[in-house]
Amino acid sequence: MASITLTDVTKSYGNVLIIHKFSEVFNNNEFVTLLGPSGCGKTTLLRMIAGFEKPTAGEIKIDNVVVSSPYHFVPPNRRGIGMVFQSYAVWPHMNVFDNVAYPLKIQRLSHMEIKRRVEKILESVHLSQYVKRLPSELSGGQQQRVALGRALVCNPRVLLLDEPLSNLDAKLRESMRFEIKEMQKQFGITVIYVTHDQSEAMAMSDKVVVFNKGVVQQIGSPMHIYNHPANQFVADFIGRINFIPGVASAGKIEFSGSQFMEYSGDKRGPVVVAVRPENITISEERGVLHGRLTQAYYMGDINDCRVDIACTCNHGDPALQVRVLTAGHTYGKIKTGSSLWLNFNEYLVFDHEEH
Amino acid sequence: MFAKDWLAAPHEKIRFDVKLVMILAIVAFLLIFNVFPMCYLIFRAFVNESGFTLDAFKRIFTYPLNWNALYNTLVTAGLSMVFGVMIAFPLAWLVGRTDLYGRKFFRTLFVMTYMVPPYVGAMAWLRLLNPRVGTLNVWLSDLFNLSGNPFDIYSIGGLVWVLTTFYYPFAFITISRAMEKMDPSLEEASKVSGASPLKTVMTVTFPIMLPSIVAAALLVFVSAASCYGIPSIIGAPGRLDTVTTRIIDYVYVGSAEGLTDATTLAVALMAIANVVLYVSTCICGKRQYITVSGKSTRPSIVELGKWRLPMTIAVGLFAIVVVVIPFATVAMTSFTKNLGKPLSLANFTTHYWHILFTRKGILDTATNSLIAASVAATAGIVIACVMAWLLTRTKAKGRHIPDFLITVGSGTPSVVIALALIMTMSGRFGINIYNTLTIMIIAYMIKYLLMGMRTVVSAMSQIHPSLEEAALISGAQWHRSFKDITLPLIAPSVVAGWFLIFMPSFYELTMSTLLYSANTKTIGYELFTYQTYHSQQTASAIATGILLMVIMVNWLLNKLTKGQFSI
Incomplete structure (x- = not known):
């Protein structure tokens, strides 16, 4: 339940420009997809919102609080964000319960409270019967759900997803799409979703941001972007033409x-x-x-x-x-x-x- | 860029850059105790009171003895390197990547050889292959009705044999580590293309492994060339000198000229090591393949099929000849009353074991070694962890400088390190740590840091950064993330790395021989003295004690870490 305001966010490594002056407001409860071919800068933008990368210039605000600017930087652990990584990043030495409980343990909640909330979240990601399993005993889809549960367990203001479905098979990918979308509605959070798969973007998003070579090509609803592409790149990247x-x-x-x-x-x-x-x-x-x-x-x-x-x-x-x-x-x-x-x-x- | 950052700092808000401070601290340590002594050593070899001169070199190489030593060193180290790698590569493959019976057992066995002092091998083979009374020699000549004894340990061949069987584990560890990291799909792709398992090994596995094979070969060469224990135990009776034994002889002469001569020979040895290092980097300079995949895939296991049993028997026989027989010989020697007679109940004694646990000299030296090795290993592993973090997790400028210096330090022959430290750390330049344990600890760290560091770096590089990022985004601060996520995942490797520094430091001989004082004798030196001058049985008891310690520690750690501890 947060809005994210980006103002002239720029990132470059040496002379290589990754993101050039990106400005946009992502509203409460919005499902935003950052879409583009690999290497277009979408993951870098996501990581800047998370706090893993510092912008070279520009300002990022979450709920009107500056989290990143040339003068001020809030580290990722104090941004109150949930994130699902492309590789899931489920900790192999912890079982499902411990993985999901970790953010709550950091907040020093009582054992009872932790147990209650972990059980609740495991139920909503359909993992209740796997509490004691180690990640190595889970399938890719189940590991994905552990990552999702861990990201959602402390009711984050913002959920970031970095190509979370790219390692799953086609059928699972389609069903997970709807589950993630359901989850977003249920928890009422702002979601920023990175993908290079235009059909994922179309199916889930309220707002799609199309990138190419670090430059925003178009921002709009899936329907608008499909029917009124701003340029040849967008027309070509979204759908067939x-x-x-x-x-x-x-x-x-x-x-x-x-x-x-x-x-x-x-x-x-x-x-x-x-x-x-x-x-x-x-x-x-x-x-x-x-x-x-x-x-x-x-x-x-x-x-x-x-x-x-x-x-x-x-x-x-x-x-x-x-x-x-x-x-x-x-x-x-x-x-x-x-x-x-x-x-x-x-x-x-x-x-x-x-x- | 390094300097620019440094200069730019006052303009900005003064930032306490942890990374830079860490790098500078490590670099400073290495500059003072590694780079500077080496440079001074070279300087002294060329410069005397009257200025630049090649006199020392001329003097050194007018002695045929020194030419002989140089020849012996090159031949024995070269052959040990070739044979060591020829043994280690197939062994690493069989043990690491095939369905050989008892793979884990064999792996532990071969790695354990690394943890055992190499001169123990010389002691054992001396007993087994003595040209007149060697146990194995006598047995073989009786068995085949030979007119004389087949083997003579006091020869170049004997030297190469002992050096090879005790230095191949260096190559084995290096190669098998790289092999375990290799992406199995590379080999699978070759098999899918129709190549047989052998063809796959030769056309895909071997070329990809080449950089680590070259690194392994280099390690064996430098270790064998700078080994002191083996050539002095085997070489002395056979009048075989190597550069290392000559250097130590020169130092023992004690005169200023002797020290200059030692320095000059040491520079020659260093030059040889550097040439090898240079050639090896030329070979694999552009061949740094990225074979580590992000996901932690288990390397695929090659099924040996009908070769499974024969291969297991072959590896088993190798293990018996190279590991079991020598170790058993040493253990038996420690219980033998009269070395001239075979071990029987009448010839059995626990006298030497009694000595081991009661004689003050042995207990004191053991304590010295324990302290020096523990401190070296602990300080070393801290540097290793910091370096692993800098190398795999940061883009800090200059992080490769300490990495390079550590590699060079390890590649430097032990005797050169010790000599350089003696020359510079005895008060001439404001630091006097000669005759203290500190100088030994520093020498051990410079020599053995690399093995520990490589272990931790390789463990760290297999942990995907997103695992740590996931902890940060969950609200953990970086030290919490390190404690909860990174440390538990790399802990087995950190422990392994600690022991890879601890064990060789504990039984170290070459550097200790030069650096010890009356109060800082080490167990390695004590053992060596017993072996050469007093009592082979006592030496064997000490060696067996070290052996048992290695086995016990290995077993204990395996239990404690639930089988995760591996070297």
């Missing part, structure tokens, strides 16, 4: 192979049309772009198709491929190799970026 290069002029965007689509926006010159695969429909009669179906995979609920467009262009130019998702039951209606038309239900136009 096709980028089709073209040249915009008044009223139209022209693609290679002398195809074009109508355009009413005000961008001019080289652009990229970004369209998600599920926002394209296929028609045999008419549409915006003409193409040829090259591959179609039946996935059950959907068909994952590849359509070559610009196939009428000069020989030697690589054919531009567009990914299209169609409803599963339509599989086989169009043969691979046959020509078709594509219609874009929703699309975005970005200025062409040099990479």
